[in-house]
Amino acid sequence: MRILIAEDDVTSRALLRLLITKRGHEPVVTVNGTEALSAMQQPDAPSLAILDWMMPELDGIDVCRRIREVATERPPYIIMLTTKGETADIVAGLVAGADDYLTKPFDANELYARVDVGRRLLDLQAVLAGKVEELRDALAQIKTLRGTVPICACCKKIRDDKGYWKQVEVYVRDHTEAQFSHGICPECSAKLYPE
Secondary structure (H helix, E strand, C coil): CCEEEECCHHHHHHHHHHHHHHHHCCEEEEHHHHHHHHHHHCCCCCCCEEECCCCCCHHHHHHHHHHHHHHCCCCCCEEEEECCHHHHHHHHHHCCCCEEEECCCHHHHHHHHHHHHHHHHHHHHHHHHHCCCCHHHHHHHHHHHCCCHHHHHHHCCCCCCCCCCHHHHHHHHHHHHCCCCCCCCHHHHHHHCCC
């Protein structure tokens, strides 16, 4: 997984890069908020970001807010990293759009655990996005039956998109998952079997 590291402190940046690489992820390293925002606006933007709160140009809170302003089906998972550990600071970070919060100095195992939580959430988000796409495709199929359906006034056959006439049962079967069961209604029964 590609992970953005936005950290202006050389030591913290090097440690984060080492830990992320050691875990098999690909770090995308930036040194200020402007670079971080630019990296997150690219078509191949990382799906997870670790943002330092206090950075030059744009701070982590501003970067987080701007990332969240962009509507997307697959928003990134954002971990705010800072020395600010007061409850009000944590709340401010979460309100700005961070998904998680990690205080400095951080423990490597805690970082790994929080990144793993982010990865799991992103995996679930990807599965959900796939299901949404399947539902959209199914809805598109259903909508074709809601449009105008040319039907013969006499024999009740339906003309398909290619101009062929099909029995109602065949047309509905081909355009839905409905299955037909045959029977005789009371009116037809009285006509066909008057005795």
